[in-house]
Amino acid sequence: MNNRAGSILWNLRQFTTVSPTSTTVRLYPLGFCRPKTVYSNWNPRNLLLNNLENKMQSSIRYLFQDALIFKSEDDDFRTKGISTVTALIVNRLLCPRRLCFDSKQSPVSDNELKKINFHHQASNEDVSTKETKPTPVTFRKLSQECNSLSDVLDKFSEVPTFPSSNYFLAMWTIAKRMSNDQKHFEKQLMFNHPAFIQLCEQMMREAKIMYYDHLLFSLYAIVKLGVPQxxxxxxxxxxxVQERINECDEKCLSVLSTVLEAMEPCKNVEVLRAGLRILVDQQVWKIERVFTLQSVMRSIGKDAPVALKRKLEMKALRELDRFSILNSQHMFEALAAMDHRSIILLNECSKMVIGNIHGCPLKILINIMQSCRDLRYRNLDLFNGIADYVATTFDIWKLKQVLFLLILFENFAFRHTGLMDLFMKKVVDEPGFLNMKSIVSILHVYSSLNHLYRGQTREFLEVMASALTGxxxxxxxENLLNAVCSFCLMNHFPLAAINQLLQKDIISELLRSDDKERNVHRLHVLAACLKLDDAPYHKAVDLVLPPLPSARLYPNAKVAAVLNSLLGEGHFAANVQLPHNYHVDFEIRMDSSRSHVLPLSDVNGVTSATDTQRVAVLCVPRSTYCLDLTHPRGFLAMKxxxxxxxxxxxxxxxxxxxEKLQMKDAVTFLKSQIYSTEDPPTADVNFQSTY
Incomplete structure (x- = not known):
């Protein structure tokens, strides 16, 4: 009993001996403070947070030498928010330690900390006065009661309660319900609200003692609300967050991954990402939820160790039986985010996407195609499944969405005739949606994939030419050059666009461009088409263009050996250069009926004789065909x-x-092609579809 009484007297003595000095602090918005000592009333209720603030400022001063004073990107938020508050300087013995893993000797238990309410302003009431605790608030309650971000800040200024994360989460929840314009306006009001700075200060003071998941949610909400990083x-x-990363459980791991996805690269973000990688490497086999696993895969970064990527891949393969439809759809994006192509995972997820594609939003399908492009993953069944679904439900989608999907298909050289025919008909029937960007994109897709619809070819080209003229x-x-080159590939020549392109100032501008080599190549294509095709362009075309760099020759040794075995030496020529920068791998001279091969020495250089037929053998790679390998792409068809x-x-x-054929079979194949009287079905002079 005497010991307890002595302890109470000692504590009272400590309270009475503390100097009632306080610090008037001029607060710069989210910046450091300059203290000025004054004398005023004080209250022991403020001891915990005030001392914590002093400790935090001293501990982080050297960590943020490059951190900028808060300034909104959308509004001037400088000195208007300067305010003066009162902060106490007290004896450190009276302040409990911050709540963390190693606080084993903290004088305040966890249960006691949960009961503490934190306040900014000092009260003039006596220490012995009985206080009324404010009613606890949650971010859900705040988001239901408030209609704007300023309303939340008004609530905070009336009775600020712990934790401050509730206010940021409530503001982010409200902001998500707003339109973009309303959200922009509300953020301006939030930055200029006098209580916003106080809320930010309280958030920094409470960061080390609030629950770790609340801290992570707060950071995510703050970034999403537009506070500069x-x-x-x-x-x-x-x-x-870095200091307390060992407190991560699976829920926090998911939230931390989402936070890192939302943030731009900087030193502290990269350090935190490195810490996450170490943590994931230790806990990957303990992750139970597939959603958490995919969040981690998206956030570890493309430069993560290969061993960690493979470990995450193995974990995902173990969980395949538990994949939902959404998990399968999002796995493409997760693998692309960490730049890891797992063919097994992609194949299995593709099957589930195809089997459950009806009702899938087009945005998700576009994300899948973008991920496939980034991963260089080609799955003809998946592409056909997506294209068939969009063609079946064509009328419910916006044309801009379908066009974006067609552009992604073109990246894979994938040509779906049904979807492209539907889109072409829609362009002819409703040309009003065409703008400059969509015109260039549509022309590029259709010319690259060598696709025209028999029934509406002329109408489609005229509609596109008329839209381009406008x-x-x-x-x-450069856009004009790209559009005209696309028309040339499709054997169509709009005079107004070509006249505009051939002006000297435009040609000079194209030849001075950073992409000069590409522009020169396209101008050579234009010149060749105007001279060789039946173009209604009667003006003399005198383009003085730089020569194209000589193409690297890749002689096909096997084809040369087959021709030598079949025809003998002197009956064919290799690597023949032709006018207009064309090149053929092998040339053969035959009689007019193509029944006999003529020795090159007997022709005597006569190429226009009526009794001689020139045969060009082109050895073409897989990339010159569409993905189905039966339809030539635009440049090959033009050649x-x-x-x-x-x-x-x-x-x-x-x-x-x-390369797959044996020598005997290769000779048989070439013999049938050389002496055949029919044209190959894969090349069409009129540039029409071959189906």
Whole structure:
């Protein structure tokens, strides 16, 4: 009993001996403080947070030398928010330690800390006065009661309660319900609200003692609310998250991964990402939820160790039986985010996507295609499944969405005739949606994939040419060149666009461009088409263009050996250079009926004789065909068309198929092609679909 009484007297003595000095602090918005000592009333209720603030400022001062004073990107938020508050300087013995893993000797237990309510302003009431605790609030209650971000800040200014994370979460919940314009306006009001700075200060003071998941949710909400990442508030929270990362359970691991996805690269973010990788490497086999696993995969980064990527892949393969439809759809994006192509995972997820594609939002399908592009993953069944579904439900989608999907298909050289025919018909029926960007994109897709619809070819090209003419005074030189080159590939020549392109100032601008080599190549294509095709362009075309760099020759040794065995030496020529920068791998001279091969020495250089037929053998790679490997792409189709205009009979030899054949079979194949009287079905002079 005497000991307890002595302890009470000692504590009272300590309270009476503390100097009642306080510090008037001029607060710069989210910046550091300059204290000025004054004398005023004080209250022991403020001891905990005030001393914690002093400790935090001293511990983080050297960590954020490059952190900027808060400044909103959308509004001036400088000195208007300067305010003066009262902060006490007290004896450190009276302040409990911050709540963390190693606070074993903390004088305040966890249960006691939960009961403490924190206040900013000092009260003039006596220590012995009985206080009324404010009613606890939650972010859900705040988000239901308040209609704007300012309403939440008003609630905070009336009775600020612990934890401050509730206010940030409530504001982010409200902001998600707003339109973009309303959200922009509300954020301006939030930044200028006098209580916003106080809320940020309280958040920094409470960061080390609030629950770790509340801290992570707060950081995510703050970033999403538009608080610049280089402010002291965000950088302080990042450092505290780093210090307490060992408190991560599976829920926190998921939230931390989402936070890292939302943040831009900086030193503290990269350090935190490195810590996450170490933590994931230790806990990957303990993760129970597939959603958490995918969140981690998206956030560890493309430069994560390969061993960690493979460990995450193995964990995902173990959980395949538990994958939901959403898990399968999101796995593409997760693998692309960490740049890890797992064919087994992608194949299994593709099957589930195809089997459950009806009702899937087009946005998710576009994300899947983008991920496949990033991972260089080609799955013809998946692409056909997506295209069939969009073609079946074509009328419910916006044309811009379908166009974006077609652009992604073109990246894979994937040509779906049904979907492309539907889109072409829609363009002819409703040309009003066409703008400058969509015109160039549509022309590129259809010319690259060599796709025209038999029934509406002329109408489609005329509609596109008319739409392009309407933008000639606004289009850039390079976009104009791309559009005209696409028309040339499709054997169509809009005079207004070509006249605009051939002006000297535009040609000079194209030749001075950073992408000069590509522009020169396209201008050579234009010149060749105007001379070889039946173009209604009667003006003399005198383009003085730089020569194209000589193409690297890859002689096909196997085809040369087959021709030598079949025809003998002196009956064919290799690597023949032709006008207009065309090149053929092998040339053969035959009689007009193509029943006999003529020795090159007997022809005597006569190429226009009526009794001689020139045969061009082209060894083509897989990339010159569409993904189904039966339809030539735009530049190959144009080359075949021009070679026929120059008097050649064209034979296409697929390199990858020739390599698979035995010598005997290869000789039989080439013999049938050389002496055949029919044109190859894969090349069409009129540039029409081959189905």
């Amino acid at each position: 280089n402010t002291l508030l965000v950088q302080t929270l990042l450092r505290v 933008y000639l005074h606004h289009i850039s030189s 075949v068309r021009h070679l026929k205009v120059m008097g050649f009979h064209v034979i296409l030899v697929n390199n990858w198929e020739m």
